[in-house]
Amino acid sequence: MANQDLIEALRDADAVRFGEFELSHGGTSDYYVDKYLFETDPRCLRLIADAFAERVGDAKLAGVALGGVPLVAVTSVETDSPYVIARKKAKEYGTAKRVEGRLDEGEEVVVLEDIATTGRSALDAVEALREAGAEVNRALVVVDREEGARALLGEHGVELEALLTASDLLADA
Template identity: 40%
Template structure:
């Protein structure tokens, strides 16, 4: 299967039209429902196989799957790469272990961020700040879709080199072909 086939299949599975309010507060007329491609076992495996090309072969202690959408991707990516997956909460639990990250201790670890969709980068920046405050080194990451709304630049400006498997434009072009 080609890159265009994967892009078209993501578009076909997850592209919705209507009126949607994004996390950033922006209203969009198009939306990629990540859960529609994340819940499809064949499609998420194909996505993770492609994302594996972005994971450094050395120097990464764990994949940091961000709640909620980045977690299923990180799990499948972990299966493909052999790199452990940690599950990063939006905020630390106030009960039990009171952890921000589940799956292992993050202090002193080199983490590779895994996210589904990036718009402004706000959710990733929130997680990035918390992970770094807790002693993790976080310099690289990957997302499935860049909505091309400045998120990757915002993240780069904050020391995170985030790469996207596809931009919104690439998915639209593949889906409309």
């Protein structure tokens, strides 16, 4: 069952737009979910943090840079759990890490992400975390666009759980 309050909050924040849009993976879509509009809206963040907090359990949290960082930060505050940030690639200066923050070998981690389309971004984070020694079996996203992310992550032993699907978000829009 979709969270109607979250759907309304995303719509009220104008985070759901219609038209022709190019997506990060190169495809096009007749709608766009603007993560920056919902990730900078306090009402949306509060609802997302509450929903994620109900689902993360005792696992350490990991946010996918850049979009997952506000989400993991508010969820960390809500759950009083520490978090790490997973980068797509190591930065070329400083510590040159792909995973920022404290992470212990064998620690169970759940990945938090904004929007899943193909699942590639979440999978990159999972791979970085696993390379750093984490056990990662779940990814939580705000919106699953239902365009292959669940299948891709599943092939790599990661269960995708979405607060909303594109079908939920676009129904009656």
